[in-house]
Amino acid sequence: MNIVIPKPVNEVLNTINENGYEAYIIGGAVRNWVMETKPSNYDISTNANLESIQKALKEYNTYYTGENNSRLGIVNAKFPMEISKYRTKENTLEADLASRDFTMNALAYSDEDGLIDYSTGVLDIKNKVIRVNGEDDHIFVEDPLRILRAIRLSAEYSMRIDVETQNYMNNNRDLLANVAPERIRDELSKILVVPRCEFYIKKYFDIFVKFxxxxxxxxxxxxxxxxxxxxxxxxxxxxxxxxxxxxxxxxxxxxxxxxxxxxxxxxxxxxxxxxxxxxxxxxxxxxxxxxxxxxxxxxxxxxxxxxxxxxxxxxxxxxxxxxxxxxxxxxxxxxxxxxxxxxxxxxxxxxxxxxxxxxxxxxxxxxxxKSSFIKRNQIDLEGKDLIKLGIKQDNIGKIIDIIYQDILNGKIKNKHEKLMAYIEEKELNKQII
Incomplete structure (x- = not known):
């Protein structure tokens, strides 16, 4: 496994380190490296508060994002980055990784310390297993949306969810009623566009029917x-x-x-x-x-x-x-x-x-x-033209319908003079009863 941090991302990490703070790439990007696939974005975790990080990165175009502005984004079209403070009161990397949802996401990396895995994340990725990060179901109680996230990750990466994790998911599926509908929408939308989405809906049907x-x-x-x-x-x-x-x-x-x-x-x-x-x-x-x-x-x-x-x-x-x-x-x-x-x-x-x-x-x-593909209101005739031909007001709509049908059938071109002559020649007024 050869991990190469993109230069713009490494520069951000180095800037944070030079200001006296820890900084690690965590979660999805590290997971993708272990899977030997290219990350699409980079999450960075640090022991500093975001105000201090923003000052350290004063040369960068940054913005606050996430719930309660809990993350600091860096504008970079090619390498999107978001920075967050360690999640727990201990304010350590180990405690932060212990709070992550699944072992496959409880990973960190820096060039200085290498790949950090306090659980079984790397092994589970290699064995294509999704497993809760911890010894109980607290991750689903804290955020029931993780139930759908597990299904989505299983579908996206063709990984199986281990039996104990499935039991936790089923035991807590009623909690999905407490999740904001738009959050469920986002996970459902991702699940529906993966290969074999029907397999996952069928397998976890008792979960899907909850919402x-x-x-x-x-x-x-x-x-x-x-x-x-x-x-x-x-x-x-x-x-x-x-x-x-x-x-x-x-x-x-x-x-x-x-x-x-x-x-x-x-x-x-x-x-x-x-x-x-x-x-x-x-x-x-x-x-x-x-x-x-x-x-x-x-x-x-x-x-x-x-x-x-x-x-x-x-x-x-x-x-x-x-x-x-x-x-x-x-x-x-x-x-x-x-x-x-x-x-x-x-x-x-x-x-x-x-x-x-x-x-x-x-x-x-x-x-x-066909060139004759026109709308009815695009016919090159007006009601006053038909009145000049002696057609009664009540019959104008019916005549237009006949003309429209004949234009579509290619019997007459949509040209004003030709249409006027066609009406007289065919005596269309007499066809209306």
Whole structure:
């Protein structure tokens, strides 16, 4: 293991040392070095208070950050750094490392003292094990979010969580109710974009339902539909496995069928149908995402993808254009990624459904590429033009609809003179009853 501290980071460490204080790189950066991966940021811990550190680093562009301004950041785009005072009243490195959450994070390094590991951090990293740093569950009691952090680290680094740590996590999962929703949002978002996120949700399902109780409603829920071979939750897992690891897509898949238990009904011949389940699932997803304070842009896109995940392209071009105008041509690719993931999690015997999906996608993509792809309000006609042709006020909208359809079908170009002549030639006014 060859550890080389980047020059800008080393200069900060040396400046702190020259002012009579201790300074060590701790946590994630050291963990990454042991894993032989490149750190993305550098946390520095010291026995000095931050006011003294800021004075020592007067030549640097610094700022306070963290809860209660507990960290001092240094502006450096290539090597982001944050400095904090030792966490405990003993104000020693050993006590600070003992307060860290997992052994893999209870590591420190300086060029003078080398790699410092008072627990089993290096060994656990080598054995790909996540273990609580200490002899009890106090880290989860102090901050229950660490339960999700353990799952996220396990997923990100393909490490297993040791049995005792898992027991501590399960025993304290009710405490997640005390965690701020936006903190849960941040960890959930990271978990959802890792490979095999569905594996970790399934494995730690009893933890996830503590903050996503809606998932419990679809567990073991049989859709009673020949197009499905899994219960709704398992269908969701398979679809998550299939879709790209993009947050909006995975959120859409996670909640796309969440309303099925509430929308089920029986037809006269005994079939189970889920009328309007896409819209209802979209509404439920909006409530969930708002609960966790996702940003407006993410919420709008996820809700839209869910609402239209069962959309079938009609033959009527006017209706298609209305859909594109409302949905947005820029998100068609993502919609069909969701639709395909949904399909691949169904009964493979119904192969014709995939054909329909692909054909609809090609129709929409070709349509958006055509020069005739215009909005209805972009037609080169005004109401007064139609009145001059003797068309009654009440019929203007209907004539515009006919013209719009014919423009989309390529029967006429969107040119004012041609449109006026076309209306007269086809006697469109007589087609309106």
């Amino acid at each position: 996503l109780p809606e998932l419990a409603l679809i567990e073991n829920y049989n859709p009673n539909d020949p197009h499905h071979i899994y219960d709704v939750l398992e269908h969701t897992y398979v679809a998550l496995k299939t879709v790209e690891p993009i947050l909006e897509l995975r959120l859409a898949i996670l909640f796309h069928d969440i309303s099925k238990p509430f929308t089920a009904s029986k037809t006269s011949d005994g079939k189970t149908i889920y009328k309007d389940h896409a819209r209802k699932s979209a509404e439920m997803a909006r409530e969930i995402l708002n609960r966790f304070k996702f940003n407006k842009k993410t919420i709008q896109k996820v809700v839209k993808l869910i609402e239209y995940h069962d959309y079938q392209v009609p033959d009527n071009l006017t209706l298609i254009m209305q859909f594109l105008k409302k949905f947005g041509a820029e998100d068609i690719d993502d919609l069909y990624k969701v639709k395909r993931a949904n399909y691949y999690a169904k009964n493979p015997a119904y192969t014709s459904e995939l054909t329909y999906i692909n054909n609809d996608y090609e129709r929409l993509k070709q349509l958006t590429k």
